[in-house]
Amino acid sequence: MTIQETTQPSDHPYRSTVEPTFDSNGLRVPYRGQTRMRLGLSSGLAHGRVSIDPAQQDLIAIRCGDDLQPRLRVAADEIALSCHMSFGDWLRGAIRPSDVDIAIVLHPAVEWTLAILHGVAHCELDLSAGTIARIDITGGCSDVRFELPLPKTAVPIRIAGGASKLLVRRPADIGVVLAASGGMSALQLDDQRFDAIGGSARLVTRNSAPSAPHYDLQISGGASDLAVEQLA
Numbered sequence: 001m002t003i004q005e006t007t008q009p010s011d012h013p014y015r016s017t018v019e020p021t022f023d024s025n026g027l028r029v030p031y032r033g034q035t036r037m038r039l040g041l042s043s044g045l046a047h048g049r050v051s052i053d054p055a056q057q058d059l060i061a062i063r064c065g066d067d068l069q070p071r072l073r074v075a076a077d078e079i080a081l082s083c084h085m086s087f088g089d090w091l092r093g094a095i096r097p098s099d100v101d102i103a104i105v106l107h108p109a110v111e112w113t114l115a116i117l118h119g120v121a122h123c124e125l126d127l128s129a130g131t132i133a134r135i136d137i138t139g140g141c142s143d144v145r146f147e148l149p150l151p152k153t154a155v156p157i158r159i160a161g162g163a164s165k166l167l168v169r170r171p172a173d174i175g176v177v178l179a180a181s182g183g184m185s186a187l188q189l190d191d192q193r194f195d196a197i198g199g200s201a202r203l204v205t206r207n208s209a210p211s212a213p214h215y216d217l218q219i220s221g222g223a224s225d226l227a228v229e230q231l232a
Contacts, residue, residue, distance in 0.1 A: 026064070028058045035110060036112075037077055039112060040079070044118035045120045048102040048124075050106070052106045053129065062102065110131070111130075112127070113136075115136045117139060121143060123144050125145070128147040132149060137160070145166075146166075146167065148171070150174065163223045165224075168217065173207055173230075175208025177205075178217045182222030183197060189228050
C-alpha cells in the first residue's frame with residue numbers, strides 16, 4: 001500500500017497536519033473538525049462499497065484487497081484516491097471477482113462531494129446517514145445501488161457515459177427530477193413505469209416541488225434498467 005501525504009497550509013483554519021496511517025484496520029485519515037470535503041476517485045470504483053457511518057470517528061477509513069495498490073493525497077478540503085492493480089491481478093479478478101474489493105467509510109459530520117472518474121460497477125453507495133452536496137460520475141454506471149440521505153437543498157447527481165442496472169433510493173417525500181439523454185428503457189420512477197423513452201427526456205416524481213429540497217439526477221449516454229424509489 002502506497003501513501004502520499006500532504007499537510008494543510010498554516011493559514012488554513014484547521015491549522016493541523018493530516019497524517020494518513022495504515023494499520024490492521026486499513027488506511028485511515030484522522031478527523032480534524034472538517035465540515036466539507038471532496039472525495040475524488042480517479043481510477044473508478046468496482047466491486048466496492050462507500051458508506052457514511054454514524055459511528056465513524058476517522059475522516060475516512062479505507063480497506064481493500066491485496067490486489068489493489070491505493071494511492072492517497074490529502075489536502076485541506078480534498079481527498080484524492082486512486083487504486084490500481086496489475087494486469088494479472090485484473091484478469092484473475094475478472095474470472096473470479098470478489099464481492100467487495102474496497103470499502104470506504106466516511107465521517108457523518110462532513111458534507112461530502114463525490115467525484116468518480118472511469119466509471120462505477122458492482123458497487124453500493126450507502127450515504128443515507130450523512131450529508132451529500134453533489135455526486136459526479138464519468139465513465140458510466142453498471143449494477144450500482146445508491147442509498148441517499150435527506151437533502152438540505154437541490155442536490156445534483158451527474159452520470160456521464162450511461163447507466164444500467166441502477167437503483168437510486170432516497171427518503172420518503174423527497175422529490176427527484178430525472179433528465180436523461182440517449183434514451184431510456186425499463187425505467188421505474190416510484191409508481192410510474194416506462195418500457196422505453198427515446199431521445200432526451202425529463203421526468204419528475206409526483207412529490208417534487210421546485211423550491212423544496214430534492215435530487216436532480218442527470219444521465220447522459222442512455223439508461224436501462226433504472227429504478228428510483230423511496231426508502232421505507
